[in-house]
Amino acid sequence: xKLKFKNVEGAVIAAQGFRTAxxxxxxxxxxxxxxxxxxxxxxxxxxxxxxxxSVAGMFTTNQICAAxxxxxxxxxxxxxxxxxxxxxxxANACTGKQGMKDALAMVRLTEKTLGLKDGYALVGSTGRIxxxxxxxxxxxxxxxxxxxxxNSADHAAQAVEAIMTSDTRPKQIAxxxxxxxxxxxxxxxxxxxxxxxxGMSATGxxxxxxxxxxxxTMLGFITTDAxxxxxxxxxxxxxxxxxxxxxxxxxxxxSTNDTVLVLANGLAGNATIKSAKHKDFATFAAALxxxxxxxxxxxxxxxxxxxxxxxxxxxGAKSVGDADAAARAIANSALVKTSWxxxxxxxxxxxxxLGYSAATIVxxxxxxxxxxxxxxxxxxxxxxxxxxxxxxxxxxxxxxPKEFDLHIRLNLGKGEALMYAADLTEAYxxxxxxxxxxxxxxxx
Amino acid sequence: xKLKFKNVEGAVIAAQGFRTAxxxxxxxxxxxxxxxxxxxxxxxxxxxxxxxxSVAGMFTTNQICAAxxxxxxxxxxxxxxxxxxxxxxxANACTGKQGMKDALAMVRLTEKTLGLKDGYALVGSTGRIxxxxxxxxxxxxxxxxxxxxxNSADHAAQAVEAIMTSDTRPKQIAxxxxxxxxxxxxxxxxxxxxxxxxGMSATGxxxxxxxxxxxxTMLGFITTDAxxxxxxxxxxxxxxxxxxxxxxxxxxxxSTNDTVLVLANGLAGNATIKSAKHKDFATFAAALxxxxxxxxxxxxxxxxxxxxxxxxxxxGAKSVGDADAAARAIANSALVKTSWxxxxxxxxxxxxxLGYSAATIVxxxxxxxxxxxxxxxxxxxxxxxxxxxxxxxxxxxxxxPKEFDLHIRLNLGKGEALMYAADLTEAYxxxxxxxxxxxxxxxx
Numbered sequence: 001x002k003l004k005f006k007n008v009e010g011a012v013i014a015a016q017g018f019r020t021a022x023x024x025x026x027x028x029x030x031x032x033x034x035x036x037x038x039x040x041x042x043x044x045x046x047x048x049x050x051x052x053x054s055v056a057g058m059f060t061t062n063q064i065c066a067a068x069x070x071x072x073x074x075x076x077x078x079x080x081x082x083x084x085x086x087x088x089x090x091a092n093a094c095t096g097k098q099g100m101k102d103a104l105a106m107v108r109l110t111e112k113t114l115g116l117k118d119g120y121a122l123v124g125s126t127g128r129i130x131x132x133x134x135x136x137x138x139x140x141x142x143x144x145x146x147x148x149x150x151n152s153a154d155h156a157a158q159a160v161e162a163i164m165t166s167d168t169r170p171k172q173i174a175x176x177x178x179x180x181x182x183x184x185x186x187x188x189x190x191x192x193x194x195x196x197x198x199g200m201s202a203t204g205x206x207x208x209x210x211x212x213x214x215x216x217t218m219l220g221f222i223t224t225d226a227x228x229x230x231x232x233x234x235x236x237x238x239x240x241x242x243x244x245x246x247x248x249x250x251x252x253x254x255s256t257n258d259t260v261l262v263l264a265n266g267l268a269g270n271a272t273i274k275s276a277k278h279k280d281f282a283t284f285a286a287a288l289x290x291x292x293x294x295x296x297x298x299x300x301x302x303x304x305x306x307x308x309x310x311x312x313x314x315x316g317a318k319s320v321g322d323a324d325a326a327a328r329a330i331a332n333s334a335l336v337k338t339s340w341x342x343x344x345x346x347x348x349x350x351x352x353x354l355g356y357s358a359a360t361i362v363x364x365x366x367x368x369x370x371x372x373x374x375x376x377x378x379x380x381x382x383x384x385x386x387x388x389x390x391x392x393x394x395x396x397x398x399x400x401p402k403e404f405d406l407h408i409r410l411n412l413g414k415g416e417a418l419m420y421a422a423d424l425t426e427a428y429x430x431x432x433x434x435x436x437x438x439x440x441x442x443x444x
Numbered sequence: 445x446k447l448k449f450k451n452v453e454g455a456v457i458a459a460q461g462f463r464t465a466x467x468x469x470x471x472x473x474x475x476x477x478x479x480x481x482x483x484x485x486x487x488x489x490x491x492x493x494x495x496x497x498s499v500a501g502m503f504t505t506n507q508i509c510a511a512x513x514x515x516x517x518x519x520x521x522x523x524x525x526x527x528x529x530x531x532x533x534x535a536n537a538c539t540g541k542q543g544m545k546d547a548l549a550m551v552r553l554t555e556k557t558l559g560l561k562d563g564y565a566l567v568g569s570t571g572r573i574x575x576x577x578x579x580x581x582x583x584x585x586x587x588x589x590x591x592x593x594x595n596s597a598d599h600a601a602q603a604v605e606a607i608m609t610s611d612t613r614p615k616q617i618a619x620x621x622x623x624x625x626x627x628x629x630x631x632x633x634x635x636x637x638x639x640x641x642x643g644m645s646a647t648g649x650x651x652x653x654x655x656x657x658x659x660x661t662m663l664g665f666i667t668t669d670a671x672x673x674x675x676x677x678x679x680x681x682x683x684x685x686x687x688x689x690x691x692x693x694x695x696x697x698x699s700t701n702d703t704v705l706v707l708a709n710g711l712a713g714n715a716t717i718k719s720a721k722h723k724d725f726a727t728f729a730a731a732l733x734x735x736x737x738x739x740x741x742x743x744x745x746x747x748x749x750x751x752x753x754x755x756x757x758x759x760g761a762k763s764v765g766d767a768d769a770a771a772r773a774i775a776n777s778a779l780v781k782t783s784w785x786x787x788x789x790x791x792x793x794x795x796x797x798l799g800y801s802a803a804t805i806v807x808x809x810x811x812x813x814x815x816x817x818x819x820x821x822x823x824x825x826x827x828x829x830x831x832x833x834x835x836x837x838x839x840x841x842x843x844x845p846k847e848f849d850l851h852i853r854l855n856l857g858k859g860e861a862l863m864y865a866a867d868l869t870e871a872y873x874x875x876x877x878x879x880x881x882x883x884x885x886x887x888x
Contacts, residue, residue, distance in 0.1 A: 004545045064799030064807050068750070094795055096830055097755070129792025130831060154674055182580075195779055195796065226741045251778040253793070254800040285797065334695040334778070334868070335639055335876055338872040342877030349574025353637065355508030363508050363538065385729055387574060425877075426870040432779055433786030 005175035005290055011156040014174030014187035015225035016267040017050040021148035022158030025141025027134055028089035028127070033103050044141035045162035047221055048083040048114060048149055051264040055081040055122070056234040056239045058200035060258035066093035067103035068123040069259055075107075075122055076261070079230030080139035082117075084221060084261060085110040085142060086124040088191070091217065093129040093256040102133040109139055113146045126165055126191060126217040159189060162274070163219055166193035166431065168434050171298035177287050179226060179270040179280045188262075188286050190224035194297030194432065195255045200241055218245060218299055219261035222291060226284055228273040235276055235417035236285040237262050244292035248420045250303035252332035262288065300420045305427030307402070308340050309420065311373060314408045317415030322359035324417040326408060329357030340423035345370065345395035345408075347381045350406070360412060367409035370398035378407050449619035449734055452887040455600040456632035457619030459669035461494040462477040464599050465592035467822025471578055472533035487641060489606035491665055492558060492593055497707040499525040499566070500678040502644035502685045504702035510537035511547035512567040512885040513703055519551075519566055520705070523674030526561075528665060528705060529554040530568040532609050532635070535661060537573040537700040537795070546577040555584055557590045568703050570635065570661040571611055578706065599830035603633060607663055610637035610875065615742035621731050623670060623714040623724045631664035632730050634704075635882030636743030640694035644685055644702055662689060662743055664704035666735060670728055671710035679720055680729040681706050688736035692864045694747035695872070696776035706732065736802035744864045749871030751846070752784050753864065755817060758852045766803035768859030770852060771863040773801030781868035789814065789839035792826045794850070804856060814842035822851050 004189040013020050024046040054217050057076035059069050075081065084104050092099050103123050125133075149155070160170040174187030193218055228236075241260055266272065271279050300309050312331050317323035330336055333353040339346035349367045354361045369380035379398045398404060451873050457464050458657045466489040487627055499736065501520035503513050519525065529550050536543050551565040568576075574719075593599070604614040618631030639661055672680075685704055744753050756774050763768035777797040783790035791812045798805045813824035826831045842848060 015482050058750075062796065062799040063805045065797050077690065092793075094792060094826075094829065094831075096808070129796060130826075195793075253777055253796060256796050256799060332870070333697055335697045338876035339878070341873065343880050344878050347485045348535075348538060349639075351508050352506065352573060352697065352700050355506040355700060361507045364540070382538075382574075385538065387538075402516075424873055426873045428778070429782050429868055429870045430871055432782035434783070434788050436787050 005177050005287055008176045008185060010151070010174050010220055011187045012189045012223050013156050014160055015185040015223050017225060017265050018047065018223045019149040019151050020045060020047045020155050021145050021150060022162030023141050023145045023148065025144065026137040027087050032047055039427055040053035043089045044087045044138065046085050046110065046144060046145050046424065047159065047223065048084060048148060049263055051265050051267065052082045052120060053265040054079060054228055054230040055231060056099050056262045058237055058260045060200055060255055061442055062254050062256050064094065064256045066091055066125060066257040067095060067099035068092055068125045069257060070100065071103045071107060072122050072259060072261065073296060075119060078119065080120065081122050081139040081263060082120040083110055083114055084124060085112050086121045086163050086219065086221070087138060088163050090125060090127040090133050091129050091257050092125040093135050095130065098132055102135055104309040105135060106138060106142065109142050112225050121225050122261060124219045126163065127218055129256060139150050162265040162378040163191045165191060166304050168302055171295055171302065173291050173294050174293060175287060177283065179268065179283060184224065184226045184268040184270060186222065186224035186226065186291055188220060188291050188295060190218060190220035190295040190299060192250070192302040192435055193217040193302060194251060194368065194437040195253045200246055200258055200260065217255040217257040218401035220245060220295055222262040223315040224262065224264045225268040226264050227268065227270050228284060232273050232275060232281065233262055233264055236288050239285060240289035240292040243289055244296040247418060248296045248300050249328070249331045250300060250306065250422045253259040272351050299422055302421050302423045305425040306422040308310050308423040308427050309403045310326045310340055311405045311422050312408065312419045313405055314410065314418065315416045316410040316412055316433055318360050318413040319415045320417060323355045323415035326354055326359040326410065327417045327419040329353045331419040334424060338374050340399065341425050343400050344398060345381060345399045351382070354408070361410060361434035362412060365411040367411065370395065371405045371407060372401065373403050373405055375405070449621050449731060452595050452618045452629060453618045454595070455616035455631045456491055456603055456633045456667050457595040457600050459629040459667050461669060461709050461716050462491065462667045463595050463785040464489060464603040465490045465589050465594060466602030467585050467589045467592065468641050469588065470581040481513035484600060485604035486661060487533045487712060488531045488537065488582065488589060489765050489866040490527060490529050490554065490589050490593060491603065491667065493707055493709040495709050496564060497709040497776055498523060498672055498674040498677050500674060500681040500706045502681055502704045504699055505645050506698050506700050508538060508700045510535055510569060510701040511539060511543035511580045512536055514544065515547045515551060516566050522563065524564065525566050525707060527554055527558055527569060528566045530607050530663065530665070531582060532570050532607050534569060534571040534575055535573050535578050535701050536569040536577050539574070546579055546875050547580060550582060550586065553586050557665035566705055568663045570607065570663055570701055573700060587698040607616060607633065607635045609635060609746050610745055611635050613746055615746065617735050617738050617741055619731060619735060621727065623712065623727060626714040627778050628668065628670045628712040628714060630666065630668035630735055632664060632665035632671065632735050632739060633723050634662060634743060636662040636694070636740040637746060638748040639699045640692060640743060640747060643684045644690055655672055658707060661699040661701040664689060664736070664739055666706040668706070668708045669710065669713050670708050671712065672708050672728060675723065676719060677708055679707060680732050683729060684736040686731055688740040691862060692740045692744050692770065693775045694744060694750065694762055694772065694866045715718045724838055741864055744866050747866045748875050750866040751869050752867040753847045753848045754784055756852065756863045756865050757849055758854065758862065759860045760854040762804050762857040763859045764861060767859035767861035769801045770798055770803040770854065771861045773797045775863040775865035778868060783866035784843065785869050787840060787844050789825060790855040795826070800817065800853070801861060805854060806856060809855040811855065813851040814839065815849045816845065817847050817849055818833040818847070
């Protein structure tokens with residue numbers, strides 16, 4: 001289904017009945033010891049609905065799972081929520097029992113401050129791993145932000161700033177569409193930049209089907225005024241994440257904190273979507289997936305030190321699992337990624353990565369080519385394992401743009417997969433090596 | 445068994461009856477188009493024994509396997525060889541039928557020029573993938589090098605120079621030891637630098653037990669005057685490689701050309717080792733493994749752009765497979781490797797990588813610590829998932845040296861594994877991005 005959505009302003013408060021704000025409460029400074037952290041200062045935000053919402057979530061499948069993720073997994077399972085408190089500067093990961101106490105203290109103070117029912121607040125955290133949360137600051141932040149909540153574009157800008165870490169720009173979207181004659185809005189924001197290769201599931205449990213090698217913190221918060229039951233919302237989110245956030249990689253490292261939450265408050269007044277068979281389900285699901293995909297691509301484009309974005313499109317694999325393994329091997333190969341940085345159409349490194357991937361590859365069946373994003377006009381460098389007559393200059397021209405598509409055909413079956421991938425640059429290394437004499441430069 | 449070996453001069457011609465030489469025949473220049481390639485100029489070498497040798501080999505398990513590897517796999521299976529021809533500057537990989545013709549032409553011309561029996565020559569190639577071999581130059585090189593063969597230290601230096609690509613220094617070793625009262629020598633040379641995470645097997649076939657994520661060309665050539673039958677030599681080599689070349693990673697990319705060959709000509713006059721139960725087998729095997737391990741470590745230390753070398757020691761895993769998966773996840777994590785470059789003891793990134801590895805991890809059982817190489821005096825940063833009282837300054841001091849050991853205890857079982865790993869630096873990125881306006885700067 002190809003649907004058109006109207007873009008609107010307001011991001012995470014574009015839908016009716018949502019308010020937000022963001023403050024600086026000193027978590028970023030304290031997260032690493034001294035001085036000012038990189039990036040913007042705001043470090044705590046609340047997203048609040050006027051009424052209780054259906055809620056769905058997808059969470060990191062990393063076995064080392066942050067306390068806020070654990071809190072969300074158990075609360076989202078109940079299907080109802082009304083607010084999310086999010087901080088940057090500290091991931092509250094690997095913080096043991098104290099971390100769980102702190103995450104629970106955050107949701108409880110949020111509920112108390114906003115006058116919500118017990119269990120109606122969720123929590124997200126991003127930042128350095130292994131540092132106990134500075135709860136005095138966090139608590140003062142929650143109390144300080146509550147009276148500031150509003151639904152202007154400026155409020156949305158405060159919120160997205162507060163979730164940024166190494167992000168260089170805000171990532172937000174909002175769209176408007178019709179459900180059964182009613183105007184519905186869906187908006188959201190996310191952050192990413194490093195430690196990015198999400199592999200999320202609904203419970204944080206690792207599905208057997210997930211590639212063993214799966215590997216930022218990415219946080220995504222989506223709100224809508226659509227009326228949809230929580231179980232159906234979860235179905236839509238699972239599918240949307242499978243085709244968006246779970247298809248991106250910056251550095252191949254899967255975070256301890258990856259989280260996507262959707263809150264649907266029903267204020268649009270559409271007939272409630274109670275099953276995947278409902279006449280409006282497909283439209284809603286498509287809208288959600290569109291928003292997730294646009295947000296996911298923003299994460300790759302703004303990945304740490306990223307200069308080029310490459311969409312790796314694998315087709316003709318023996319199975320979908322093989323296609324996924326092939327696409328991830330290419331998307332995470334240090335040699336392939338550095339060649340992209342150099343604008344070098346080095347198909348030798350690409351076929352090498354295919355060869356060591358878990359996918360079945362037959363050398364004399366492999367096609368490798370390049371196109372502009374989304375185009376079917378492919379310049380092939382390799383056909384059936386043989387170099388084509390495309391010249392080095394022509395191939396360089398195809399890999400020179402800031403964004404291009406890489407087409408792989410294995411010609412062994414019908415398995416397809418794609419990955420939104422990034423190059424590997426000196427800037428990524430420089431950012432992530434940090435400077436131990438100034439711990440504020442050290443990332444998550 | 446802990447054995448002492450006496451280091452001797454001569455590397456690949458230290459053992460009786462071996463000769464070598466190296467020449468420049470223009471393969472490096474032609475491999476990439478124009479100008480001079482990086483690194484030393486010599487690009488072709490022969491290693492020749494006065495008499496036929498028992499031979500053993502281990503080869504890349506990459507499904508995209510270079511023509512010289514295919515030729516060696518079938519010839520080594522016969523157990524007898526007398527010479528090896530090796531070129532740098534062109535990998536002869538992904539070169540189709542022409543590549544196989546060229547690899548066979550190389551061994552046949554070597555046999556003819558040296559007056560050897562059919563099938564007695566082997567071949568190794570390293571360099572850019574996907575470019576047809578410049579056979580006019582290769583042929584002139586083989587003919588030119590044959591009359592230059594000798595067994596001085598200078599001859600060995602020529603040989604090792606001729607196999608280097610992005611290597612900044614030669615890698616060679618020779619040792620002397622006793623087998624049944626006879627003095628035996630074993631020497632060798634290797635090259636590496638980039639596209640380094642070998643996963644070699646005796647036939648190039650991928651064993652089910654090999655981690656799916658396994659990913660330079662590394663070439664290793666070892667000679668000895670020990671008398672040992674080919675099948676027993678193969679057993680010793682398989683074990684030696686499992687504990688040396690297959691335990692290193694620079695960038696996680698497994699090459700199409702990884703090859704280790706051992707030639708044993710028997711001129712030392714020891715009682716021939718005909719089985720693994722022979723009284724001298726353990727001594728010989730220990731000598732071979734010592735040489736392989738020293739050579740493998742030289743590859744990591746001279747890896748492309750490498751500033752720090754880290755030995756990742758995982759213990760207490762549920763299984764050896766789990767220990768291997770855990771060690772490789774850490775050793776290949778972009779975020780862990782950049783933190784090593786920065787001297788940042790970022791155990792958060794380490795436990796994150798453990799968490800997304802295929803190994804079973806329980807957060808509150810994980811220990812992470814640092815020591816000087818080989819020392820048992822470990823400074824623990826994490827015990828049972830909880831940060832210790834070690835200060836950031838103390839941990840920084842532990843990760844500041846050019847080489848250190850990283851100790852991981854999962855405390856779930858008895859599985860152990862180690863990986864010799866490298867940091868990820870701006871220099872690696874700069875080298876591998878190359879410059880498409882000067883194709884001579886583009887690596888393999």
